[in-house]
Structure formats: structure tokens, C-alpha cells
Amino acid sequence: MADIESSLLEIIKENAVGLTGEPTRETAIADLGIDSFAVVEIIYEVEEKLSIEVPFNANENPLANMKTVGDLIDAVKEMSGQS
Amino acid sequence: MTGPVTDGATGHGSAIAAGKGPRRVVVTGMGAVCATGASVEDFWTNATNGVCGTEIRTIKANDGTEITVPVAQADAWRALNPDLGRDIARADDFSKFAAFAADEAVKASGLDFAERDLGGRTATIIGTGIGGQSSLEDTYINMLCFEKRPHPLTILRLIPNAAASHLSIRYGLRGPAFAISSACASGAHAIGVAADLIRAGSCDAAVAGASEAIINKGALQAWKQMHILSDGLCRPFSKNRKGLIIGEGAGVLVLEEYERAKARGATIHAEILGFGMNADGKDMINPAVEGAAAAMQAALAGVRLPDAAKIYVNAHGTGTLMNDPTETKAIRATLGADADHIAVSSTKAMHGHLLGAAGGVESIMAIKALGAGVVPPTINYDVPDPECDLDVTPNEARERPIELAISNSFAFGGLNAVLAFGRV
Numbered sequence: 438m439a440d441i442e443s444s445l446l447e448i449i450k451e452n453a454v455g456l457t458g459e460p461t462r463e464t465a466i467a468d469l470g471i472d473s474f475a476v477v478e479i480i481y482e483v484e485e486k487l488s489i490e491v492p493f494n495a496n497e498n499p500l501a502n503m504k505t506v507g508d509l510i511d512a513v514k515e516m517s518g519q520s
Numbered sequence: 521m522t523g524p525v526t527d528g529a530t531g532h533g534s535a536i537a538a539g540k541g542p543r544r545v546v547v548t549g550m551g552a553v554c555a556t557g558a559s560v561e562d563f564w565t566n567a568t569n570g571v572c573g574t575e576i577r578t579i580k581a582n583d584g585t586e587i588t589v590p591v592a593q594a595d596a597w598r599a600l601n602p603d604l605g606r607d608i609a610r611a612d613d614f615s616k617f618a619a620f621a622a623d624e625a626v627k628a629s630g631l632d633f634a635e636r637d638l639g640g641r642t643a644t645i646i647g648t649g650i651g652g653q654s655s656l657e658d659t660y661i662n663m664l665c666f667e668k669r670p671h672p673l674t675i676l677r678l679i680p681n682a683a684a685s686h687l688s689i690r691y692g693l694r695g696p697a698f699a700i701s702s703a704c705a706s707g708a709h710a711i712g713v714a715a716d717l718i719r720a721g722s723c724d725a726a727v728a729g730a731s732e733a734i735i736n737k738g739a740l741q742a743w744k745q746m747h748i749l750s751d752g753l754c755r756p757f758s759k760n761r762k763g764l765i766i767g768e769g770a771g772v773l774v775l776e777e778y779e780r781a782k783a784r785g786a787t788i789h790a791e792i793l794g795f796g797m798n799a800d801g802k803d804m805i806n807p808a809v810e811g812a813a814a815a816m817q818a819a820l821a822g823v824r825l826p827d828a829a830k831i832y833v834n835a836h837g838t839g840t841l842m843n844d845p846t847e848t849k850a851i852r853a854t855l856g857a858d859a860d861h862i863a864v865s866s867t868k869a870m871h872g873h874l875l876g877a878a879g880g881v882e883s884i885m886a887i888k889a890l891g892a893g894v895v896p897p898t899i900n901y902d903v904p905d906p907e908c909d910l911d912v913t914p915n916e917a918r919e920r921p922i923e924l925a926i927s928n929s930f931a932f933g934g935l936n937a938v939l940a941f942g943r944v
């Protein structure tokens with residue numbers, strides 16, 4: 438399995454239109470400029486690259502308790518059993 | 521002019537004679553992309569030069585299988601590889617074609633949709649025969665042959681309203697917005713319905729047209745199974761015609777209420793004098809003279825007809841065995857003896873049959889012919905057919921003063937839509 442942190446940072450870099458510079462664990466999710474298209478694309482790429490299934494339901498806003506890219510990375514690690 | 525056009529034609533007609541109707545509709549912007557150009561200027565120059573945009577090509581599917589048939593692909597557009605922005609970059613080609621053509625039309629119109637919130641009073645109506653069929657084919661091949669899951673944007677790529685939605689977002693248009701799907705009449709329906717909405721006061725302007733992008737193996741194979749695809753050239757109205765050739769692209773107009781356009785000093789390319797639409801109510805494949813003629817009559821009802829020598833009909837002219845003689849009879853039934861003196865041509869031999877988008881690019885062809893006083897030719901015309909005995913402007917463009925340009929669109933399923941354009 439690919440390294441989750443580097444893979445996710447790469448996926449975010451490709452899809453976050455509001456981002457200037459390199460994303461890090463400290464980058465605020467609010468600063469990524471992620472639109473509705475990007476959300477589904479990021480989840481899809483995470484699933485494809487990391488061979489996991491993200492239990493994402495758009496009705497539940499899973500980003501509600503996440504503030505930074507680091508929070509996102511930790512959540513994906515937990516889903517993949519690597520936390 | 522004493523043709524047998526009657527006001528009592530069946531079907532919906534919304535012709536408004538210049539000066540009589542309370543709200544008139546004019547064309548203030550145009551955008552085109554297809555096999556014969558990635559701008560209105562190139563499209564028109566190639567049309568007057570009789571450039572053939574069709575070619576026998578091998579189209580491959582993702583599973584490695586292929587089909588070899590004549591097609592008319594938008595090569596100039598692909599070579600241009602335009603940056604259409606992030607949202608459109610992830611969309612199906614039919615949305616990309618629509619956005620590209622609409623950008624040209626909107627820019628040319630000089631409209632600012634933010635000014636006095638015009639966007640809130642502007643409709644977005646984009647026709648398509650099938651929508652994102654190529655995206656759907658890729659998805660099914662990946663899923664069924666390679667066990668790959670569908671991309672999460674698959675639905676947003678393939679829905680027929682994708683192009684209309686993208687354009688409404690692109691320009692901030694919040695008036696009536698939807699797709700119209702009536703096979704090969706989609707484009708004419710979209711423009712006609714948009715004009716009717718402006719006439720009715722439902723909006724003041726519209727971005728209206730159509731887009732199609734179904735050059736993929738599955739679609740071409742399905743068309744081939746209908747046995748109406750040419751195996752070489754498309755030869756409309758010619759005795760040795762062997763069928764149509766599938767094209768791709770988009771034609772988009774900016775429509776505006778006349779007084780508004782005049783007040784802002786807009787360049788007015790044409791007025792939409794009439795729009796007729798109806799159904800044959802007879803057969804899914806075979807067209808009917810009566811339905812086509814009634815749609816033409818509905819479009820022309822109330823229009824003051826000029827001398828026959830100043831009338832141009834951009835025919836549906838698919839180059840199939842059935843369409844061309846049926847359309848010839850419909851034109852004769854509409855215009856009577858004057859039909860012998862009008863100019864007719866089918867430009868599909870050049871740009872291919874854009875299916876849903878046909879009425880979009882062919883409306884632009886008709887409007888350019890009206891403005892330039894030049895009739896684009898029916899190229900590849902070879903052997904006269906007594907069943908198609910109109911002056912179809914064979915092979916060479918011809919200078920001719922035009923005051924009334926008619927664009928015919930007749931769809932599978934017997935759905936007819938006809939637009940009539942004139943000068944203000």
C-alpha cells in the first residue's frame with residue numbers, strides 16, 4: 438500500500454484550487470478551496486490509490502470536525518487500519 | 521410571393537412579422553465548433569469554400585476494439601486544446617463543446633450578464649440528442665471489462681442537462697435553464713423555445729443552442745446497425761447518396777429582446793422571424809412530408825415572404841435515402857411554385873450530421889448566409905435525383921441576396937423544428 442500521508446498530500450495538491458504552495462499537515466482545510474467536484478474526486482482518488490473504501494456519506498459532512506489536512510490524513514489512516 | 525403558406529398549419533408556430541409583435545427576438549452573438557472550424561469565422565470560410573470535414577477513420581474503444589467508418593471530428597478544436605477552466609475540464613466533451621462555442625457567442629455579443637443583473641433574466645437552453653454518451657461508454661467498458669468502479673463524476677458528465685448547467689454557472693445565468701432532447705431537432709427546438717421565452721417575457725436574453733459528442737465506438741456501431749451511415753462521402757440530394765456521416769460539436773447563439781439589443785447598440789446578426797414545431801405522429805424512422813411541411817408552414821405563418829429568389833433553405837438534408845426526397849416534397853408543399861426559384865443546400869456534407877447540435881450550427885450557417893449574401897454549397901453532389909429536384913446549390917457557393925433564411929431540422933421519432941431568420 439502506498440504511503441498514506443504522501444499520497445494524500447499529492448491528491449490534495451492536484452485538486453485543491455485555492456491552495457498556494459505545498460500542502461502540509463498544518464494547512465487549514467478551509468484554505469484548500471475545495472469545491473463540490475473536488476470533494477468527490479479526492480475521495481475517489483484516495484480509494485483508488487490506497488485501495489480502501491471511504492465510508493463517506495455526503496449527507497453527514499464528515500469534514501465537520503476536521504480543521505487541518507493533518508486531521509484528514511489521520512482519518513484516512515484510521516479507515517485503512519494504519520492509525 | 522404567392523406560395524401556399526397558410527396560417528392554419530398544424531403544430532406550434534410563433535412567427536411574428538417584423539413590427540407586429542410586442543417583443544421581437546434577435547441574434548447578437550454566435551459561436552461554433554465542429555469538423556469544419558473552431559470559430560464562426562473558420563466555419564463560414566470553410567463553408568463558402570466547400571471544404572469537406574468528413575473522413576473515414578478508425579475509432580477505438582477502451583477495450584481495444586474498434587470501428588472504421590466515416591466521421592466528421594472537430595480536429596481544429598482538439599489541436600487548439602482550449603483551457604476551458606477547471607469544472608469544464610472534468611466534463612464530457614459535449615459540455616466542453618458547448619462552453620467553447622458559448623464563450624465565442626457571449627464574447628461576440630458584448631453582453632455583461634452582471635450589469636443590472638441581466639444574468640437573472642437570461643435563459644440557458646442547450647439541446648443535445650444523447651448527452652454524455654461517450655462518458656457512459658467509457659464507464660461501462662471500465663466496469664464490465666476491467667472491474668473498475670465508475671468515476672464519481674460519471675452522472676454529472678452524462679446527464680443531458682450538464683451543458684446547460686455548466687453554462688448557467690459559467691456566466692451566472694439564473695433564468696429558465698434546461699436541456700432539450702429531441703434527437704436531430706434538439707438544437708432548433710432549443711433556439712426556438714428560447715426565442716419563445718423571450719417573446720413571452722419569461723426572460724430578456726438567452727444563451728441557446730446545442731451540443732453533441734457521440735463519436736465513440738458503441739454509438740457509431742449502433743448507428744451503423746440502422747444501415748443509414750454512408751461508407752464514403754455524404755452526398756445530400758444526390759441520386760447516389762448512401763447515407764449520413766456522424767459529426768460532433770456545438771452551435772450556440774446569444775438571443776436578445778430586440779429593443780434591448782437596439783438600445784445598447786449591439787450588432788444584430790438576424791431576427792428570429794418564426795419558429796414552427798410539431799410531430800409527424802406516424803413513424804419512429806420514416807419522416808412524413810405532411811409533418812415536415814406543417815412545421816415549415818408554422819415557422820413562416822405571419823412572415824412576409826420576399827421574392828423566391830431571396831429565400832434560402834438550409835435543409836435538414838441528411839443524405840439518407842428517405843430524408844432528402846421527403847424534405848424536397850415538404851419544401852414544395854410549403855412554397856408551391858416558388859420552390860423552383862429558391863436556393864436550397866445541405867451543409868451536412870461538409871460538417872457531418874451533428875445530430876442534436878445540427879440545428880445549432882446550421883442556424884449559424886443560415887444566419888451567415890443571410891448576412892453575407894452567399895449560399896453555402898451542397899458539396900459532393902454527383903448525380904441528379906428526380907425525387908430531389910430543387911436547386912440544391914451543387915458543389916459551389918453562390919452569391920445571392922437573401923432576405924429570408926430557413927433552417928430545417930427533422931428528427932428520428934418524427935419531431936420537426938423549423939427556424940426562420942431575417943434582417944431586422
